[in-house]
Amino acid sequence: MFGNHVAQTPGSITTEEHRTSVFRTEVDPRLIASTTSNASLQERLPQLGSDQVSEKQAWHSAEPIKLSPQECGLFNHFVRHISQWIDLFEPKKPFGSFVPHLAMHKFGLINAILALSARHLALSTNEPPGNPKFSRPDPNDAIRYYYKALHYSQEAMRLELLAISIIISTYKILDASSTDWERHLKGAFWIQRSQVIHGDSGGLRQGVWWAWLCQDIRAAFREKRKPFTFWRPTRSFDALDPCELAARSVYLFAQVVNFCSREEMEEESGDFASKVSKADALMDKWNDWREQLTVEFEALPVSTDVKDTFPPIWVHPSAFCVSLQLYYCTLILISLHRPRAGGIDSYLEQRRMVKQCIMKVCGISSTLTDFASGVMSSQCVYIAGISVEEVGQRTAMLQLVDDCRERTGWPVKPLGDELSLAWQKFDQALD
Numbered sequence: 001m002f003g004n005h006v007a008q009t010p011g012s013i014t015t016e017e018h019r020t021s022v023f024r025t026e027v028d029p030r031l032i033a034s035t036t037s038n039a040s041l042q043e044r045l046p047q048l049g050s051d052q053v054s055e056k057q058a059w060h061s062a063e064p065i066k067l068s069p070q071e072c073g074l075f076n077h078f079v080r081h082i083s084q085w086i087d088l089f090e091p092k093k094p095f096g097s098f099v100p101h102l103a104m105h106k107f108g109l110i111n112a113i114l115a116l117s118a119r120h121l122a123l124s125t126n127e128p129p130g131n132p133k134f135s136r137p138d139p140n141d142a143i144r145y146y147y148k149a150l151h152y153s154q155e156a157m158r159l160e161l162l163a164i165s166i167i168i169s170t171y172k173i174l175d176a177s178s179t180d181w182e183r184h185l186k187g188a189f190w191i192q193r194s195q196v197i198h199g200d201s202g203g204l205r206q207g208v209w210w211a212w213l214c215q216d217i218r219a220a221f222r223e224k225r226k227p228f229t230f231w232r233p234t235r236s237f238d239a240l241d242p243c244e245l246a247a248r249s250v251y252l253f254a255q256v257v258n259f260c261s262r263e264e265m266e267e268e269s270g271d272f273a274s275k276v277s278k279a280d281a282l283m284d285k286w287n288d289w290r291e292q293l294t295v296e297f298e299a300l301p302v303s304t305d306v307k308d309t310f311p312p313i314w315v316h317p318s319a320f321c322v323s324l325q326l327y328y329c330t331l332i333l334i335s336l337h338r339p340r341a342g343g344i345d346s347y348l349e350q351r352r353m354v355k356q357c358i359m360k361v362c363g364i365s366s367t368l369t370d371f372a373s374g375v376m377s378s379q380c381v382y383i384a385g386i387s388v389e390e391v392g393q394r395t396a397m398l399q400l401v402d403d404c405r406e407r408t409g410w411p412v413k414p415l416g417d418e419l420s421l422a423w424q425k426f427d428q429a430l431d
Helices: 016-022 050-056 069-086 098-103 107-123 139-153 158-174 178-194 203-223 242-259 262-267 272-291 318-337 343-365 374-385 391-408 415-430
Strands: none
Touching: 069 098, 069 107, 069 158, 069 203, 098 107, 098 158, 107 139, 107 158, 139 158, 158 178, 158 203, 178 203, 203 242, 203 374, 242 272, 242 318, 272 318, 318 343, 318 374, 343 374, 343 391, 374 391, 374 415, 391 415
């Protein structure tokens, strides 16, 4: 399956020596329970009963799985690049640290990683890793790893299954299949629900939940549906550290996507007072969040040019940048979906505020050069750009989303094309 066995069917081994070294009959000491009370360490040394130990030997490699040079390149690409997307709001970066080590003993997880990495590199316009033994993968490589991952996921235990589920749903994003992506997101939701996993679960479980929520709100916004999550945080904003405050913005934005969903609009059709009340309640939450932001969310010095269409705004690290972009996108979306009263003065005030938020979102995006923030930042630029009328700003926005795509190699269909189509419809509505 790996190394010289890439072409083999799932689970096949070519030599008895390799079979003995990989599938040992004695109990692997790494499967024995840890006595630590640290939740993060417990998930790294999980407690297994005797029946689970024997079952796990069927799909757990006691020795590190051997990878071919090509597979090493794919694995490296996931660890150094793709994991950054998934770990954007998790300061402990479990998909860039813990998951790669977990995968070296888990056939389902390693195949999921190789599938996602192969798919991303097959589609990306960027150069593949600088390894003379590594070549750009064939799309069929990704499909083969994908089906192996599905095969082994049937036997995966809870922690591995969680990691596989989010990696496979990310694969489906790259696969440009909204139906499959939706199915995997919903499947991940039910896995998390059955295990009571949420944004405060800690460790890898928490990291999976936040990564899943980022994907779910993107899919929900595109499909104009409500996000799947129904979790309600119990900790107040003043109990959160800066990284947790940044992550909480994603949860709050999910509520905004819910507010803007087709279902919500139909439910509140004609009910002016109820819609205004919900909009005000959302903004109250965001204002409470904004008041708790620490010094880390303040802009740092950056050189500017009078020719800049969007004056740059530099906030570091990138998760804090994206959280602020989500805040300004919230102001835009609620303003556009909240019933308005008050005549021309109210309308002009709304337009002024929206224009300011557009400048903020794009000013922040103009300073982002990292891999991790590209996917969510491009979504924010898209949201900010929907109602832009000025030609120079539109051109600059297309460049911003193209820059994000150049860094990340995603989405498959350029987001600039969708933005141009949205502007076409917007202009037609104004005529």
